Each structure stands twice: as C-alpha cells, then as structure tokens.
Amino acid sequence: MSEIKPVFKPNREFAKEARIKNICEYNELQEWAREDYEGFWDHYAKEKIDWIEPYHTVLDESDAPFVKWFDGGKLNVSVQCVDRHLKTRKNKAAIIFEGDDGDFRTITYLELHFNVNKMANLLKNEFGVKKGDRVVIYMPMIPEVAYAMLACARIGAIHSIVFGGFSSEALRDRIEDADARLVITADGAFRKEKPYMLKPVVDKALAGNTPVEKVLVVKRNFEEIEWVEGRDYSYNDMIDRQPVECEPEPMESEDPLFLLYTSGSTGKPKGVQHNQAGYILWAQMTMEWVFDVKENDTYWCTADVGWITGHTYIVYGPLAMGATTVMFEGVPTYPDAGRAWKMVEKYRISQFYTAPTAIRVLHSTGEHEPEKYDLSSLKVLGTVGEPIDPPAWEWYYEVVGNSKCAIVDTYWQTETGGHMISPLPGATPIKPGCATLPLPGIMARIVDVEGNEKEVGEEGYLCITRPWPSQIRNVWGDEARYRKSYFGDVKIDGKPVYFTGDGAVYDSDGYFTIIGRMDDVINVSGHRMGTAEVEAVINEDEDVAEVAVVGRPHSIKGESIFAYVVLLKPLDDNGPRDAAYVKKHINGIIKAEIGNIAMCDDIVFVPGLPKTRSGKIMRRILRSIAKGEAITQDTSTLEDPSVVQAIEKVVKGS
Numbered sequence: 038m039s040e041i042k043p044v045f046k047p048n049r050e051f052a053k054e055a056r057i058k059n060i061c062e063y064n065e066l067q068e069w070a071r072e073d074y075e076g077f078w079d080h081y082a083k084e085k086i087d088w089i090e091p092y093h094t095v096l097d098e099s100d101a102p103f104v105k106w107f108d109g110g111k112l113n114v115s116v117q118c119v120d121r122h123l124k125t126r127k128n129k130a131a132i133i134f135e136g137d138d139g140d141f142r143t144i145t146y147l148e149l150h151f152n153v154n155k156m157a158n159l160l161k162n163e164f165g166v167k168k169g170d171r172v173v174i175y176m177p178m179i180p181e182v183a184y185a186m187l188a189c190a191r192i193g194a195i196h197s198i199v200f201g202g203f204s205s206e207a208l209r210d211r212i213e214d215a216d217a218r219l220v221i222t223a224d225g226a227f228r229k230e231k232p233y234m235l236k237p238v239v240d241k242a243l244a245g246n247t248p249v250e251k252v253l254v255v256k257r258n259f260e261e262i263e264w265v266e267g268r269d270y271s272y273n274d275m276i277d278r279q280p281v282e283c284e285p286e287p288m289e290s291e292d293p294l295f296l297l298y299t300s301g302s303t304g305k306p307k308g309v310q311h312n313q314a315g316y317i318l319w320a321q322m323t324m325e326w327v328f329d330v331k332e333n334d335t336y337w338c339t340a341d342v343g344w345i346t347g348h349t350y351i352v353y354g355p356l357a358m359g360a361t362t363v364m365f366e367g368v369p370t371y372p373d374a375g376r377a378w379k380m381v382e383k384y385r386i387s388q389f390y391t392a393p394t395a396i397r398v399l400h401s402t403g404e405h406e407p408e409k410y411d412l413s414s415l416k417v418l419g420t421v422g423e424p425i426d427p428p429a430w431e432w433y434y435e436v437v438g439n440s441k442c443a444i445v446d447t448y449w450q451t452e453t454g455g456h457m458i459s460p461l462p463g464a465t466p467i468k469p470g471c472a473t474l475p476l477p478g479i480m481a482r483i484v485d486v487e488g489n490e491k492e493v494g495e496e497g498y499l500c501i502t503r504p505w506p507s508q509i510r511n512v513w514g515d516e517a518r519y520r521k522s523y524f525g526d527v528k529i530d531g532k533p534v535y536f537t538g539d540g541a542v543y544d545s546d547g548y549f550t551i552i553g554r555m556d557d558v559i560n561v562s563g564h565r566m567g568t569a570e571v572e573a574v575i576n577e578d579e580d581v582a583e584v585a586v587v588g589r590p591h592s593i594k595g596e597s598i599f600a601y602v603v604l605l606k607p608l609d610d611n612g613p614r615d616a617a618y619v620k621k622h623i624n625g626i627i628k629a630e631i632g633n634i635a636m637c638d639d640i641v642f643v644p645g646l647p648k649t650r651s652g653k654i655m656r657r658i659l660r661s662i663a664k665g666e667a668i669t670q671d672t673s674t675l676e677d678p679s680v681v682q683a684i685e686k687v688v689k690g691s
C-alpha cells in the first residue's frame with residue numbers, strides 16, 4: 038500500500054498569487070484551527086458572510102451528533118450569492134450558459150438578481166410557497182435551475198433536486214418522502230442535438246395521490262407535452278409579470294436550505310439535509326481555497342445540478358464568492374471528443390472540474406484532442422467522485438494541464454456539503470491518485486473501530502473527528518437513521534465520530550489516499566448506488582427468488598453493477614423465457630424504478646447465494662468472483678460452502 042508516488046510541486050508563478058501560498062501557510066491555518074477551533078470558524082464566518090443579524094454561539098455541541106453552527110444568526114443565502122455582489126460586480130457574468138448546440142447566453146449578477154427575485158415572487162405570490170415548504174426540482178442544466186434554487190433560498194423554501202436521469206418512481210419516492218407541494222420542471226432539453234423529455238416523467242410520478250398541488254414548467258425544447266389544467270403552470274407565460282424585487286426572508290443559521298437524496302448501504306435513499314449558514318460558508322471558503330478563482334477567471338464544473346457537486350460547485354460556491362460559473366447543457370464528448378477543450382478555449386476557462394470517469398472517456402476517445410486547442414488559460418484542474426487511476430491522472434496533468442496546472446483531487450461527499458480532503462493548488466505538493474491533506478479546519482483521521490490511529494500503509498476507517506460547518510444536519514424525518522448511518526460505527530475516546538463509509542490509508546508524508554467505500558455502496562461513474570436499493574427493485578421481478586449485487590471494476594465507469602440472481606423456476610432455454618429475456622426484463626424494471634444509471638452490466642443466474650448460517654450474504658466472496666479473483670476468504674462458515682464453486686462455474690461460463 039505504501040508505494041512511493043512521484044511528487045509534483047505547485048507552479049511557482051501560480052503560488053505567488055494564490056490565497057494560500059505554501060505548505061507553511063497551510064500548516065499555520067491548520068494549527069490555528071486545532072488550537073482554537075471556534076475562534077478559527079468565528080473569524081471566517083464574520084469575514085465571509087453578510088449577516089442580517091449576528092450569531093451568539095459559534096458551535097453548540099450539547100446535543101451531539103445534532104450540532105448547531107452560528108446559532109442566533111440570521112442571513113439569506115440568495116443575498117450571499119447575489120445581492121451582495123451588486124455593489125461591485127453587477128455587470129459581471131454570474132452564469133455563462135452553453136447549450137447543447139453550442140449556443141450561449143450570459144447572465145450578469147444584476148440579471149441573476151432580477152431572475153431570482155421574479156421567480157421568488159412567482160413561487161410566493163402565485164403558488165403560496167412559504168418558508169419551510171419543500172419544493173422538488175426536476176430540471177435539465179439550464180440557468181432556470183439556478184434561479185429556482187436561489188428563489189427557494191430567498192423565500193426560505195427547502196429545495197430537493199432530483200437528478201433528471203432518475204425515473205418517475207424514484208422521483209415519486211422523493212416527492213413523497215419530502216412531502217413536497219410544488220414541482221419545478223421543464224418540458225425537457227437537448228442532448229446530442231436531439232430533444233429529450235422530463236415533463237412526462239413528472240406526469241407519471243404524479244399519477245394517483247401525491248402531496249403535489251402545482252407543477253411549474255419551464256419551456257426549453259418546446260416539444261409537445263400534456264397539460265393538466267389547474268395543476269400545470271407555464272413559467273414562460275407567468276414570469277414576465279412578476280416584480281423584480283422580492284424581500285429576502287431572514288433565515289436562522291440552522292434553518293434547512295435543501296435536501297438531496299443519496300444512497301446508503303441499507304434501505305431507500307436518504308434525504309441529506311443541509312442548513313443555511315454553515316453550508317454556504319464552507320461552499321464559499323472551499324471555492325476560494327481549492328479552486329483559487331480570481332476576479333477575472335471563468336470557472337467550469339461539468340457536474341449535473343442533480344448531484345451535490347452541482348449544488349456546491351456550480352451554483353452556491355461560485356456565486357457566493359462572486360465568480361463566473363459555466364453551466365453546460367450538453368455532453369463533453371459531443372459532437373466530438375474535443376467539445377470540452379473547445380469550450381475551455383472559447384471561454385478561456387481557468388478552472389476545470391470534472392470526474393475521473395469523464396477524464397477516462399475524454400482520454401480514451403480523444404487522447405490528442407487537447408493538443409488541438411489553446412488551453413493556456415487553464416490554471417487548476419479538479420477531480421471528484423472516485424479515486425483517480427494513474428493513467429487518467431497523468432494524461433490530465435501532462436496533456437490537458439501541460440504539466441503546469443495543479444490537480445486538485447477533491448475528496449468529499451453529499452453529506453459533507455463541501456471538500457474535506459484536497460490539495461491547495463498553490464501550496465500542496467501533489468501525488469497522482471492522492472487526495473493529500475484535510476483542508477484547514479477539517480479534522481480527519483484514519484482509525485480502527487476503537488478509534489486507534491492506523492499506521493502508515495494500513496487501511497482504516499476515514500473519520501472526521503470534529504463537527505464542521507457544512508456537515509449533514511439530519512436525514513430528513515429520520516433522526517435515528519442519521520445517528521446510525523454516520524455516528525454508529527466508530528468511537529474515539531468513547532465518543533461517536535463521523536464515519537465517512539470510506540477506507541483510506543496514510544502514506545509516509547501523512548497524506549491521505551482514499552481506497553473507496555467500506556460499506557455496500559457501489560460507485561458507478563461517480564454516482565452512489567446502494568446495493569440494497571438495487572436488490573429491492575430486482576426482487577420485484579416475479580421470476581426472482583433472491584438476488585445480491587456487487588460492484589465490479591470497470592475501465593470507464595470505475596465500477597459497474599454485477600447481479601447474482603437465483604430464479605424461482607428454471608429458464609426456458611429454447612422458449613420465450615430464456616436468459617436474455619429475463620435479463621432484459623430485470624434491467625427494464627431497474628430502469629423504470631430507479632433509472633438507467635442503476636442498470637446492471639452483468640446478470641448471472643446462480644443456484645444459490647453464499648450465506649452464513651445466520652443468513653447474511655457474504656458479499657466479499659461475490660465481489661471476488663465478479664472480479665475473477667481466487668477466493669481467499671474462509672468459506673467453512675457458510676451454510677453451504679459448495680455453492681461457491683457452483684457460482685464460480687456459472688460466472689466463468691458466462
């Protein structure tokens with residue numbers, strides 16, 4: 038594990054101008070946070086946030102793991118992201134939108150202000166949305182999604198964005214769990230020059246009884262859609278008559294800002310709840326430190342707003358710091374593998390942030406494409422979502438970054454709200470595939486279950502040992518699940534600490550390398566899928582008696598989903614119910630219940646599953662078989678050890 042990795046020092050010219058200029062400055066900040074934790078955060082909260090009313094307490098841990106940051110304070114996140122920039126940047130581009138077809142639009146901070154205020158007025162006055170109401174957003178990558186988020190923030194409504202790739206069933210589950218009264222959607226959008234649709238998915242999700250009263254529809258592709266009178270309203274028809282000023286609602290620091298559903302190792306997806314002040318503070322601070330965006334820079338993150346990266350690093354973080362953020366509707370490899378680099382040249386992008394899976398696609402489909410474009414504006418390249426493999430890293434560093442850009446391998450999660458472990462581009466010497474050091478203020482450690490520090494090279498549980506401002510505050514409506522999911526596994530000095538679910542290892546420089554999930558979560562193209570969630574859906578197939586799914590390494594996606602299925606009755610090899618039919622049927626159910634992202638690359642039919650005598654499925658064995666590895670685990674404790682050979686035989690033959 039402790040192999041020596043090459044080290045790349047920060048670019049000197051860049052470091053001179055950086056906010057954190059060298060590793061000594063980093064160490065001093067971290068030392069300050071260690072010695073005076075509350076003083077450190079108090080300093081930044083006062084410096085960064087435009088408070089409507091000051092807070093009286095920096096951190097209240099009396100009810101841990103339920104914590105309060107900046108209690109007593111009042112603020113409004115839309116003011117932090119928009120209004121406060123009007124004095125100095127009203128005509129600066131806030132959002133540059135590039136459509137699928139290469140068309141573009143620029144929205145200045147003043148225009149953003151008008152658009153957010155109008156949308157806030159629309160929600161408040163036409164639909165009666167009030168502080169604390171939940172609004173589900175199911176939208177493509179168009180500027181209106183940012184207006185919708187900030188409009189909710191302005192009036193104190195809690196948004197819950199559902200990724201546009203999720204199916205109507207998944208959307209419905211999230212609507213119900215959050216008890217949302219309004220859905221904001223679009224007719225659809227464009228991908229690879231073709232229109233695709235979202236509104237029909239909403240219609241299906243709302244069939245029957247739901248808490249939703251109204252649907253606001255933004256027209257983007259102007260395709261024909263069904264219209265439910267009295268329920269569906271056109272944004273395009275209503276927005277112009279809204280006033281351009283909407284008084285911001287003064288929000289308590291700990292009022293909820295948004296929910297975002299994510300998969301865990303058990304049960305249904307959980308509504309990760311983020312609150313106001315702590316979240317926006319860390320979104321802004323990490324934007325400034327990790328991407329080091331300067332006043333004249335243009336920053337582009339390729340994520341979708343349906344994921345946390347889109348929330349924190351396309352909308353909230355960049356706008357809170359007054360940056361120019363690019364929003365892209367299309368696909369980075371369309372019309373060809375040079376699209377992303379063409380956009381970097383076109384907008385003179387300084388910071389480019391994407392996922393390893395996208396880097397692998399861009400690398401494999403267009404190794405020399407970056408050389409065709411002028412990428413000299415690039416200063417910082419970011420990655421997020423999964424460990425980045427050395428070939429992808431090297432290509433990103435050498436070919437895209439011309440060996441002069443810092444690569445910030447940012448480790449974080451939906452639950453952490455913002456980056457936790459990442460290089461600082463002007464300060465931290467980097468190593469390929471290594472997230473390096475916790476950011477100043479973040480107390481991360483790698484320990485065993487009892488909280489003992491792991492030695493260099495030994496894998497352990499990656500924990501965050503002190504609360505931080507942007508941490509998850511609750512699982513929506515389920516305090517017990519919040520405690521159990523995050524504070525139930527590891528204790529340090531007898532006190533439960535936040536366990537990320539990831540394994541990690543220290544190297545001899547004290548750098549953190551992330552190994553990956555230690556729980557039953559699969560990371561497909563940087564998207565989290567819970568095994569339990571996929572299994573529950575496959576179990577709905579009437580042919581299926583039992584199922585277990587595991588992740589299998591995949592050259593582009595990182596991991597793909599591999600399902601072991603026990604059937605109720607034998608396949609009908611020469612008839613209509615043959616293997617291909619049943620596999621297609623299973624993937625069809627997954628597509629309908631969750632979405633394309635959860636479809637299985639491999640489905641094998643096995644005679645049984647390896648279970649302990651208490652009935653627990655030994656997934657480790659199944660993972661090894663899926664990878665084609667020899668079984669080293671002890672199988673003697675299994676209820677029926679012979680099943681392992683039987684499964685191996687099926688997999689080898691498939």
Ligand code: WTA
Binds near residue numbers: 422423447449539563
């Ligand atoms: C993984 C995405 C290695 C990790 C922001 C984590 C990473 C999960 C990295 C969170 C990284 C994220 N290196 N692994 N730089 N970043 N992960 O909630 O397993 O969609 O727990 O948030 O992605 O995924 P989520």
